[in-house]
Amino acid sequence: MRFNFTFRKPKTTNHAGAAAYLLTPQLELYAAVATAALSDQFYEKADTRLSRLRELVARNDPAFVARLAVYAREQLYLRTVPLVLTVELARLHRGDSLVSRLVARVVQRADEITELLAYYALANERAGVKTLNRLSKQVQKGLALSFNRFDGYQLAKYDRAGQVRLRDALFLVHPTARTPEQQVLFDQLVQGTLPTPYTWETELSALGQQAFVSAEERTTAFRRAWETLIGSGKLGYMALLRNLRNILEADVSAGAIEQVCATLSDRFAAARAKQLPFRFLAAYREVLLVQSGYVARVLEALETAIGHSAANLRGFAADTRVVVACDVSGSMQQPVSQRSKVLLYDVGLVLGMLLQSRCGHVVTGMFGDSWKRISLPQGRVLQNVQEFYRREGEVGYSTNGYLVVQDLLQRREVVDKVMLFTDCQLWNSTGDGGTLAQAWLDYRRTVAPQARLYLFDLAGHGSAPVEVREGHGVALIAGWSDKVFDVLEALENGGSALTEIEKIDL
Structure with missing residues (x-):
């Protein structure tokens, strides 16, 4: 069998000054998106990466950009960069429903509505919420569809202070409520009367504001709170990963630890949580800092959990x-x-x-x-x-x-x-x-x-x-x-x- 073992000459230099090869516009956009945290990197500042993303969107086919945005959101578990791709596509593409369908697809959390609008204002050089009244019709239509998907819990949980509030977005988008019950939720969002959602954050925050007679009483209260949260099943997979050190330092019961480890080790729970593999490493390193007899058991559960990531390779x-x-x-x-x-x-x-x-x-x-x-x-x-x-x-x-x-x-x-x-x-x-x-x-x-x-x-x-x-x-x-x-x-x-x-x- 004969092979042509000849490389073309490099046509560029990399950031280290060495000869390098250019990627095709599609491959370059894919690589830039798949690795985008949109924060400063060793060789590239965040605004430089953002500018390059905008240029690459313009150089690629709209359908490819849309598919890449969905791929980044649903397969790579990224949140911000799919919104950037969507807004940039909306600035360039007209004539069909591609953008509205894409907006509805990539906006999967209520706070992504406001994130998308905040970036829309930045990308279109608008200053403040009031300047967003000339919103792209396709973006408006897609966000209206997104609003219809969220219940009261989701709206209340993600109604946060920021450049754009969910209330502002509601006025901009004008979604039509699908049911009388949903109209009530929209009215409550406007009036600021949505019930405070029960989350592990609100539970522990309320506990942290209480006055305790002694440090021992405080420790006991937090231990019971963690055990109740773990037993309720309301502590999500990501919350477990991020709070393993807190849970161990609270000295929860053996039964609670077993429940935590069983959840972490569960193949289906890990798959549903869509955690990037390095999240397990971050949790592992935090657990290593704890003095507890349960550390070895938790480390083993984390090893099992991350092992699921490559099980089907x-x-x-x-x-x-x-x-x-x-x-x-x-x-x-x-x-x-x-x-x-x-x-x-x-x-x-x-x-x-x-x-x-x-x-x-x-x-x-x-x-x-x-x-x-x-x-x-x-x-x-x-x-x-x-x-x-x-x-x-x-x-x-x-x-x-x-x-x-x-x-x-x-x-x-x-x-x-x-x-x-x-x-x-x-x-x-x-x-x-x-x-x-x-x-x-x-x-x-x-x-x-x-x-x-x-x-x-x-x-x-x-x-x-x-x-x-x-x-x-x-x-x-x-x-x-x-x-x-x-x-x-x-x-x-x-x-x-x-x-x-x-x-x-x-």
């Missing part, structure tokens, strides 16, 4: 030879958002270790100044991430990703798949001129012609260190969700990330 037989390489360079030491303690580096490790947990024949390691293989047991995803985290300084903080493939070349080691979890901003700090593109060309030409290289882009800066072409065995997958594994499966079946997006039914 296909395309990895027992004899499939895989290399999982995680970028731990300086640019990866960047929080995924302003309010998060989780770094891009952590996201790469979590996804890499999830992948490792499903492979029968796998080499794992990390790269910075150097590339180092690290053998870790399977089945302990979060524990393995912590071990990588402990050892990351052993390879330095440069971006010499080409060393991963160069190592395979020197060993003459045949593998089927090479997985790089990276921000794709690779740069050779050694001065020897080596690049990932050249190393990959040499490896496929002389060692493993059938090998495939998968770039898991965790930052979406718009370029790649290797030309992304099927003929060269190179594919790009972007995002922080376990849905990257669905794209991986699609690639195994001759598809791509883009074909997964095209499957979305509008």
Whole structure:
């Protein structure tokens, strides 16, 4: 079998100043969306990313943009960036109901109505709520449909102070109530008389405002409150994850802990919660800080929970030879958002270790100044991430990703798949001129012609260190969700990330 082992010359440079390859407008928009927290990153400020998103929307087909917005909301579990895509599409697209249908599809929480309107004002250079009276008819129609879906609990829970209130949105959109009962809710929203919803936040907030005779009385009250909340089943999955440390420090009963662990470990509960995998790592690290005899039990439940993320991963037989390489360079030491303690580096490790947990024949390691293989047991995803985290300084903080493939070349080691979890901003700090593109060309030409290289882009800066072409065995997958594994499966079946997006039914 003959292969054309020739790469086109790079046509751009990345943020590190190294030669890089441009992505197609579709692939660039997908990567930018899948990794968008719309907060400052190492190489790119939030307003720069937003400007680039707006430009890319204009360069892509409206139907693709709409499908991508739905994909980002429903498959990648993102909230803000689908609203941005929707508003930008509304500014450019006319003549059919695409925008109204998209608005109704991506607005899935009541507060997303006000978020969309706040961004609409920004994107259209409107100052304040009063200037929104010339709202796009298609946006107005879609938001009216959204209003009809929310009950009193949802409206009250998300009626928050901000640039746009739900009351303002109601006046702007003028939804028609479907029932007399819904009209009552709309009237209560206008008058500010919606009943305060019962949530775990309101329960604990009320308790926190009480005066207690002693610290012991306060501790007892909070322990009973947590036990009541856990027993009621009203504490959602995300709330459990975020409050594991509080629950343990409240010294709740063994029965309450078992109920918490059973919920966390439940495959269907985890799937319904749609948590990004790195959320489990954040919870795991908080639990490690607690002095409690139940810590080991909770950590085990978290390991089980995150294991569900890759349980259905296909395309990895027992004899499939895989290399999982995680970028731990300086640019990866960047929080995924302003309010998060989780770094891009952590996201790469979590996804890499999830992948490792499903492979029968796998080499794992990390790269910075150097590339180092690290053998870790399977089945302990979060524990393995912590071990990588402990050892990351052993390879330095440069971006010499080409060393991963160069190592395979020197060993003459045949593998089927090479997985790089990276921000794709690779740069050779050694001065020897080596690049990932050249190393990959040499490896496929002389060692493993059938090998495939998968770039898991965790930052979406718009370029790649290797030309992304099927003929060269190179594919790009972007995002922080376990849905990257669905794209991986699609690639195994001759598809791509883009074909997964095209499957979305509008």
